Amino acid sequence: MPVTITKDTSTRHTHYKLPGSVGEFSMPAIPESEAHTLPVLKFNAAVKALGDYADKASAIVGDRELSDLGRTKRLEPLQTQLVLQMAGADAQLDREVAHFDKRESDLLAVPKLDPTHAAVAVEDRELRGWWRQQSAEERSAHLQRIASEPGHERLMIAMMRSPVPQLDHEVKFIADVWKSVKRLDNPGEALAIDQGRSNLEWARRGVAQVAGLTRMALQWDDKRVVRTVLNSADPDHHGAFKVFGIDAMAAEAAKRSIESESRIAQLGGQ
Numbered sequence: 418m419p420v421t422i423t424k425d426t427s428t429r430h431t432h433y434k435l436p437g438s439v440g441e442f443s444m445p446a447i448p449e450s451e452a453h454t455l456p457v458l459k460f461n462a463a464v465k466a467l468g469d470y471a472d473k474a475s476a477i478v479g480d481r482e483l484s485d486l487g488r489t490k491r492l493e494p495l496q497t498q499l500v501l502q503m504a505g506a507d508a509q510l511d512r513e514v515a516h517f518d519k520r521e522s523d524l525l526a527v528p529k530l531d532p533t534h535a536a537v538a539v540e541d542r543e544l545r546g547w548w549r550q551q552s553a554e555e556r557s558a559h560l561q562r563i564a565s566e567p568g569h570e571r572l573m574i575a576m577m578r579s580p581v582p583q584l585d586h587e588v589k590f591i592a593d594v595w596k597s598v599k600r601l602d603n604p605g606e607a608l609a610i611d612q613g614r615s616n617l618e619w620a621r622r623g624v625a626q627v628a629g630l631t632r633m634a635l636q637w638d639d640k641r642v643v644r645t646v647l648n649s650a651d652p653d654h655h656g657a658f659k660v661f662g663i664d665a666m667a668a669e670a671a672k673r674s675i676e677s678e679s680r681i682a683q684l685g686g687q
Contacts, residue, residue: 420468433464436471440630444623451612456513456620459506463627466502470495471634496635500645503628504657510621511653517613524606525599527577544575556587564594628660639663643671 421434424446434441447457477483477491530538551559563569573591600607632642642661646654658668 418472420464435464435468435630437475439467439471439634442626442630444626445619447616447619451616454613454616456510456613456616459509460620460623460627463503463506463624466499467627467631467634470499470631474634496637497645499631500635500637500642500661501649501651501654503624503631503660504646504649504654505651506624507628507657507660508651508653510617510624513613513617517610517617520606520613521610524603524610525596527574527595530578541575541578544572545579548572548576560587560590563591570598625660625662629662632661639667640671640674643668644675647672647675 418436420436423432423434424430425432425443429446430443431446432441432443451457473495474492477488477495480488483491530541548556548559563573573595576588576591577595579588637645639658642663643658646657649655658671659665663671
């Protein structure tokens with residue numbers, strides 16, 4: 418039985434009902450233009466993975482020819498695979514966050530000072546010295562002009578490139594103006610980054626809901642989830658416990674318990 422997906426145009430939400438008694442949830446509708454972006458595809462894959470597991474698990478549980486032990490042996494690899502699929506989706510979304518962080522950093526970057534260009538460094542210092550000589554009223558007027566007029570980029574760069582902290586509120590103001598200017602200089606890239614981050618936020622919310630339903634379906638405690646992701650061959654999975662609603666403190670407690678059990682087992686085998 419596939420996942421049932423219902424679109425409610427009145428509330429602009431999409432409702433997802435998983436097979437059997439696994440559960441259901443709703444998400445804000447995603448624009449069709451964003452349906453094939455990586456975050457949305459990862460969410461859809463997570464929903465499908467849970468739906469597929471629910472179907473297979475139902476067939477195994479309903480197989481009268483299997484003993485309880487036989488059912489457990491059939492279910493366990495499917496359960497591990499499902500948890501790692503959720504961990505993988507979360508890890509991929511983390512990589513997408515880093516991708517958009519890099520694009521935004523490149524978009525808003527202040528030109529670096531080439532150490533071989535001594536004349537440019539001198540010019541930077543002279544501009545900062547000139548700024549410090551202005552009165553508070555004059556600096557305030559200059560800030561207003563920087564915000565409202567083009568042509569102040571060289572001063573802005575010198576202020577933001579200072580190797581020592583300047584007047585914090587003024588540099589912050591200049592940095593904020595710089596970011597606005599750089600976004601206006603490349604509106605296509607700025608919009609793409611904003612939309613990408615929006616899709617990521619949407620997908621994170623969705624994958625977290627699917628991962629929550631996964632835990633409910635499997636009835637796994639924190640320690641079993643943490644042990645499974647730590648045992649994954651993919652190191653990107655090792656920090657994915659958070660998508661299952663396990664915070665850092667609970668994860669640390671689970672790790673310590675796992676390590677204690679491992680030490681006891683080693684001592685028992687000696």
